[in-house]
Amino acid sequence: MRYLLAVDDPPEMLVFRPTETVVELPAPDRATEAAVRRSLGRRRPLRDPGADAVDRLDLLAEALTPELTALVVLWLGGTRRASRDTRIGYADDLLLWADWARTELGRERFGLDVQRGEVTMWLTCQQDAGAAASSISRRLSALSSLYRYAAGWGVPAVCPISDDDHRPKFHRGRRATSARVLDADQIEALLAAAGDVRDALIVGLLYTGALRVSELCGADDVDRHDEGRRTWLVVTRKGGNAVRVPLETTVAELLDLYRATRPVWNGAGPAPLIADAAGDRLDRHDVTRVLRRLARAAGIPRPQTIGPHSLRATAITDQKRRGHNAEDLQELSGHADVRTVMIYIDDDGRRERVAALTDDLGRVMTAVPRHLKSPGVS
Known part of the structure; x- marks a missing residue:
């Protein structure tokens, strides 16, 4: 050092x-x-x-x-x-x-x-x-x-x-520069394009755990725990709080396979959960390169716009579309404020649903006199 x-x-x-x-x-x-x-x-x-x-x-x-x-x-x-x-x-x-x-x-x-x-x-x-x-x-x-x-x-x-x-003024909701949201088929295409266990594990952890890339890169090997039939991963959230997140069954199996072949760690302190080819800890730039390489191999349009946060935003959006409430999504994503969850949700049907609400509220509009709606009609 x-x-x-x-x-x-x-x-x-x-x-x-x-x-x-x-x-x-x-x-x-x-x-x-x-x-x-x-x-x-x-x-x-x-x-x-x-x-x-x-x-x-x-x-x-x-x-x-x-x-x-x-x-x-x-x-x-x-x-x-x-x-x-x-x-x-x-x-x-x-x-x-x-x-x-x-x-x-x-x-x-x-x-x-x-x-x-x-x-x-x-x-x-x-x-x-x-x-x-x-x-x-x-x-x-x-x-x-x-x-x-x-x-x-x-x-x-x-x-x-x-x-x-x-100080620039900007809207903190979803905007053009927000993380790109994919669909479940495209996530499956990323997984299908994976050439080794590590790449598939990176996609699986980021998506099924809705993890931040810092949580993935900062995790150590000792942060993995088995309890009954469930495998858990301890990650450090924003603010320094350590929480346990459940690992999906296939993701846990991939992690076990990866640990058996992971490069030897010779650094100080605990070994990283996921390492690069030289055995060093991955950073967010490494993860971004992996995802964009997989996106190109999978034929996903505009692969250069896909990053680690895309998988997190996609996971939250997918679960919102499948009917889960904001409080559960807050727990999944680890946000301190439930309002922040909505920033990550790119819901194509939101405008249509709002329009439907407007139409429903408009049922009172039948009380408008007919002659006002059609001038000249007696």
Whole structure:
């Protein structure tokens, strides 16, 4: 493991100098850094997608100033960011900010010195590139969260993000940029196209469990449990809560077959539930590539629009169409708010049903006098 702060012992205090004011912060200890490193996992560099996966924390250390890197370790190690998915999302968004600053502003290392006008430039670049309003909002939120954390330590860095100038307005219901929803026949086609047990297992877990990709990638081998005739998988939901989800019988059988042939794990800590060919933990990019490869093999139109969230949205939509209520779908999907479930439901018959409700309410309209409906008729 490569430590960010020192080869031997980390310093007791970290000097942070974004301005002339000197602010001393406690340096993250080795245990915190190791925990954040494990949580963030690995990914391929932004500018070299064909390269081998690298620890995200090492990518951050190369992209950020040393002082900000250490602050980010403390930030991501906090209990408010306990969810692995949240930590990975924040880390990836920071890498995007740093890449933009290097490309557009010529800054080798990213620090807390972004100006308000520069955020406006960034926003224009994002919009010109066709980034979704939801993605822009999330990336702004990541940076503003880091600025708030720094301010909590007394770092005199003013957040350059303005709610008036920079926050995009967007509708949070289903929209054109929402995950693509398939039908059950297309899910079957994905399974039929699988060339090995692992690929079929990925599709089965995501679909029958309506899992988030972070829940799938973050699961360890020790999270699988047998109880009676049912196999369960412990997954970590958003917010860091661990819950047990039931595994469908065939999916459980595929998991047993996969575990018998899974590459040997030589890393620290428990082995991942699903690994790549080298034995490393899968990330969401790996899963996306698997699904799009299967979609192409299955002949599904526009395979490039299919991702892990498509299977989750498809599962929720399928069960809604089959008559299950929103509360049960909330339990299946693990959403804290039942209203959020409706965002994932792409129900082709919804407009027709609403129209039918309107027609039914319209039964009172028979009371309208006939001559009003047909002027000139006595």
